[in-house]
Amino acid sequence: MSKFRIGCLTAGIIILLSVGAVFAAVNIGGNGNGSASEPLSSSSISTSFSIPLIDSDNDGFSDWFEENIAGYDPNIPNDRYIILYFRILEDPGSIPYAIEKPTKFFIKKGGVPLENIITLAQEEAYDTNLQNAIEQIAEKSDKNDIVFLKIGTHGTSGGFSGNVKYTLLDEWLDQIEAKVVIVVIMACHSEAALPILKEGGCPRIVYAHTSGEFIGTLGNDLRYSAIADGQYGNGDGYVSIKEVESYLTFHIAPAPKPTWGFIQGTDTSNIADQIYLTDYKIPS
Numbered sequence: 001m002s003k004f005r006i007g008c009l010t011a012g013i014i015i016l017l018s019v020g021a022v023f024a025a026v027n028i029g030g031n032g033n034g035s036a037s038e039p040l041s042s043s044s045i046s047t048s049f050s051i052p053l054i055d056s057d058n059d060g061f062s063d064w065f066e067e068n069i070a071g072y073d074p075n076i077p078n079d080r081y082i083i084l085y086f087r088i089l090e091d092p093g094s095i096p097y098a099i100e101k102p103t104k105f106f107i108k109k110g111g112v113p114l115e116n117i118i119t120l121a122q123e124e125a126y127d128t129n130l131q132n133a134i135e136q137i138a139e140k141s142d143k144n145d146i147v148f149l150k151i152g153t154h155g156t157s158g159g160f161s162g163n164v165k166y167t168l169l170d171e172w173l174d175q176i177e178a179k180v181v182i183v184v185i186m187a188c189h190s191e192a193a194l195p196i197l198k199e200g201g202c203p204r205i206v207y208a209h210t211s212g213e214f215i216g217t218l219g220n221d222l223r224y225s226a227i228a229d230g231q232y233g234n235g236d237g238y239v240s241i242k243e244v245e246s247y248l249t250f251h252i253a254p255a256p257k258p259t260w261g262f263i264q265g266t267d268t269s270n271i272a273d274q275i276y277l278t279d280y281k282i283p284s
């Protein structure tokens with residue numbers, strides 16, 4: 001491993017750890033499991049809001065959210081399929097931030113069924129396991145569904161640790177039919193993945209050099225979410241993928257941009273403002 005790569009990795013770990021620290025701080029504040037006014041994403045439970053939280057198609061997004069915020073169809077399931085890939089063997093301490101907390105977020109705040117989340121951690125994170133995970137999802141997903149792949153590992157301009165080449169990943173992802181495939185990569189040189197992965201058989205949104213803070217901004221870190229929606233978005237209390245991108249682009253890495261290590265992305269179908277990974281509502 002070159003010194004430069006070690007430097008890249010260190011930068012990635014610092015970002016992960018800082019997000020973890022903020023996550024812990026938020027939990028201490030008592031918001032970790034949401035407040036009474038926070039919509040749950042399934043069943044017909046009502047809260048102090050007057051919004052009836054019916055989920056007619058049982059996809060984990062409420063009818064109200066689908067009709068009024070996301071523009072999804074409340075009668076057609078928009079299933080979510082998630083792969084969390086993390087391989088930094090010398091850093092087992094990052095597993096909670098890379099795997100466990102995102103999984104908990106998607107299940108508890110996002111209403112994603114556990115069986116729709118595939119985690120590949122450390123020795124499990126390598127090429128054939130990732131290919132198998134993508135193929136499992138490809139068998140189940142349809143044009144209404146949302147697929148999210150999060151990668152955290154060492155990288156080169158050609159691929160990442162676990163013997164995965166970006167050109168092969170692109171071919172594997174081509175097997176998926178979905179409303180959108182979202183790929184988030186934290187690895188050295190991952191900006192090189194953007195031109196390779198940016199287009200496929202269905203719309204793709206790809207971000208390089210982002211990891212835990214991406215999940216944080218979705219709702220795992222309420223401070224990030226509130227700024228993303230309130231300062232960089234439409235202030236409706238929900239965080240779109242575009243709002244995450246804007247927050248991480250303009251707030252975390254304001255101009256003049258650092259030359260390395262901060263989010264770069266592609267959204268060739270220009271749909272990130274219409275895509276939501278959860279119906280998590282920022283508590284008001």
Ligand SMILES: [Ca+2]
Pocket residue numbers: 055056057058059060061062063066074
């Ligand atoms: Ca629904």
Ligand SMILES: [Ca+2]
Pocket residue numbers: 057059061066072073074075076077078
């Ligand atoms: Ca739906």
Ligand SMILES: [Ca+2]
Pocket residue numbers: 077078079140141142144145
């Ligand atoms: Ca489906």
Ligand SMILES: [Ca+2]
Pocket residue numbers: 229233234235236237238239240243
């Ligand atoms: Ca919003």
